[in-house]
Amino acid sequence: MNTKELTNLLEKVKDNRISIEEAVGNLKQLPFSDLGFAKVDHHRELRQGYPEIIYCQGKTTEHVVGIVKSMLEKGSNILGTRATEEMYEAIKAFYPVVQYHPLAKTITIKQKEQEVPSSYIVVVTGGTSDIPVSEEAAITAEILGNKVERVYDVGVAGIHRLFANIDIIRGAQVVIAVAGMEGALGSVIGGLVEKPVIAVPTSVGYGANFGGLAPLLSMLNSCSSGTAVVNIDNGFGAGYMASMINHL
Template identity: 70%
Template sequence: MSEQEIRELLTKVKKEEISFEEGVKALKDLPFKDLGFAKIDNHRELRVGYPEIIYCGGKTIEQVREIIKFMLTKENNILATRATEEMYKEVKEFCKDAEYHKEAKIIRIMQKRPQYSDSYIAVVAAGTSDISVCEEAAITAETFGNKVERIYDVGVAGIHRLFDKLDIIRGAKVIIVVAGMEGALASVVGGLVDKPVIAVPTSVGYGANFNGLAALLSMLNSCASGVTVVNIDNGFGAGYSASMINRL
């Protein structure tokens, strides 16, 4: 529940458009809802501007089902990351509006249309193998009301492909750069733009890539100013941070 929604609720109680008891019922779970196996933070949107996101990794299908069932009562948009198709099928049984973004591994339920920003976020992928992490970032950003331009397979091994899309990249308010292998693309983009760059190392690569550690260290050691780095394969974290910057 957002601050505006709380104000509207209290105004309705004051004008006797809804009863006092109905107002209490709406507010009683505001701090959090204890489901036994999970405590859903209903206060988060009021604190930080975005409702709680469901991380499905390590959760059972039944736990995801019950969390989403409760969150639906709050009438917020719902984003569930690292979700399996089996989880989606279970959710679809009771929510026909549920969408599954297979590449991003995201279940999304849009209960209200966000107000989209005029500026946009560019999501840039070094290779096709990085697209799943890119889509996690892109879908996250779009869910929070951002326009997203996707620019895929423009890694440094064929850098002319990047230059062909440079106008679109430079037009963004913030740029997410996703790369595995040695993670060089973030430094290259960082040296070509005057916008903040959020680098996402991926676990794509051969043995010495160490499941993304090599790309992570390369990005952390970037000589290009203005490059910040999120964790390995953390497309959600990049999309969330980019949304906060884009909507300032």
């Protein structure tokens, strides 16, 4: 339940369209549902504007299904990250319109329309190996109610490719720059645009990449002002933050 839905409920009580008892029944499960193995936070959308996100990695398929069913009852849009095809098939068995995005390893269910800003977010990658993390960012931003443009494989090894797409990058409200190897893409873009840049280091790279630690440190030490950094391979975190900025 979001602020608008809560306001509508209270207006129905005020106008005697529903009883106080009915309203209390609707509100009883508002804070969270205790499933035994999880406490699903239904109040989060009311507090923060976005519903709870399901981090599927480490959970059993049965637990993910239980959380999804609880959220479906509340009419929420649903995003599950780091999800498997087995989880998707289990949800599809009782809710056929669920979507699975194999590159991003995300599950999405859209139950209600959102107000989408006229501005857009652009997701830029250094190479094609960074696309899975980039897609996690892009799909996160889309399910949270944003228009997203994708500019992939424009890394610094062929920087002319980046300049060929600079207009669409500069036109965005916020830029997500996803790169592995040495992670220079975030700094380069940060020096070319006047909008916030969210840099995402990936674990793509050879030995001294140290599983993403090298680009993480490069991005943290960027001399381009206006560039912020999320954790290694955290496309979700970048997409969520970009959505918050785009909705300001």
